Amino acid sequence: MESWTCAPYGGSVILPSTGRTHCAYCNQLDPTFDHLEQHNHGNCQQEIRSFRRKDHLLQHLRLFHRLDTMPLIDNWKTAVTEFPSRCGFCDNRMETWTERADHLSAHFRKGCTMAQWEGDHEFPPEIAAQVRYSVPPYLLDFESRTFVPFSATDGVVNDHLSQMLSRASFLEARGESQALPESPEAELQSVPEPQLETYTEVLTRHLSHYAQQMMGNGIIPTDEMFQLEARRLLFDSEDQWNQTMADNHEWLAKFRGEQGT
Structure with a gap:
């Protein structure tokens, strides 16, 4: 799971490649306060602007910050790996994504299939909202056999x-x-x-x-x-x-x- 935050390090950032201060939005050298305000930076920074999807952040940059050329935003992404969930094979509760992956892998290595899964993942609501194009896990085996x-x-x-x-x-x-x-x-x-x-x-x-x-x-x-x-x-x-x-x-x-x- 991941989230994307608009300009998480501020409007002025130091690039390792140059050692100089650049505008986070357009890469201009030594941006002034007035320059950042042209990007509507102050209004955006009044609260943390986080997005569940990268394309939503890009849309925000185009519309709110009026950018035609997108900045480098790879380091604006935050991986969310610590959240509770459950196992539908044994009802075990897990606290991190890594723990979940290892736990479920062990079940599959033992021969478990989704036909044996019961119940939901029980992700927190904010995590479940990020799961798109899916069906409930207890329906996966049923779905695989439909027309x-x-x-x-x-x-x-x-x-x-x-x-x-x-x-x-x-x-x-x-x-x-x-x-x-x-x-x-x-x-x-x-x-x-x-x-x-x-x-x-x-x-x-x-x-x-x-x-x-x-x-x-x-x-x-x-x-x-x-x-x-x-x-x-x-x-x-x-x-x-x-x-x-x-x-x-x-x-x-x-x-x-x-x-x-």
């Missing part, structure tokens, strides 16, 4: 996600529900949200909206109803051979708990 296994890079998965988005229905950004269908069987109105990056997010948002619509009609959705709706979303089909993560009891129980259903 379109999860992948963060496979174009087929991206095509499948686009198809799901064309069928998905969500709560609007302001939190208001769309118009309720005339009957429980009525087709849900499509509201594509391309900023959603994984079908885990799409499915969760869609089923959440589905649950609120059903309860708005006085119907408490059953597990079977959620599973059927998930098949419609992922495969445009109600065939029970088409399994989704809603068919995983652990995922569905967690989802229902979060939704209060």
Whole structure:
């Protein structure tokens, strides 16, 4: 895990290659206070500006500091290696990333597979928020055996996600529900949200909206109803051979708990 901090060593830095003071933003020699203010340095330094992703820092430099040419920022990165997590094979608790890697490697060398994993990683919220393009670890084995296994890079998965988005229905950004269908069987109105990056997010948002619509009609959705709706979303089909993560009891129980259903 890593984080990126804007100008962590200040606006004026001494480069080892020259032994001279340079502007951290544009590399100009011996920058004055007025020069740094042209980069909006003072306003930025009123608080620590940290970013979970490098591209977010680059966007900050372009927009906030109005830079066209990016400075060297490799040493603006901080590795985050000390945070708690758990092992889904034995429920052991670990405090660092190195300890985690060594511990899990030992399990895999003994022949463990993700089919034996139970529960989540239990990363702290600020760490979990940095994990992108993923599915819960207890679903990895299940996913590997589906018709379109999860992948963060496979174009087929991206095509499948686009198809799901064309069928998905969500709560609007302001939190208001769309118009309720005339009957429980009525087709849900499509509201594509391309900023959603994984079908885990799409499915969760869609089923959440589905649950609120059903309860708005006085119907408490059953597990079977959620599973059927998930098949419609992922495969445009109600065939029970088409399994989704809603068919995983652990995922569905967690989802229902979060939704209060």
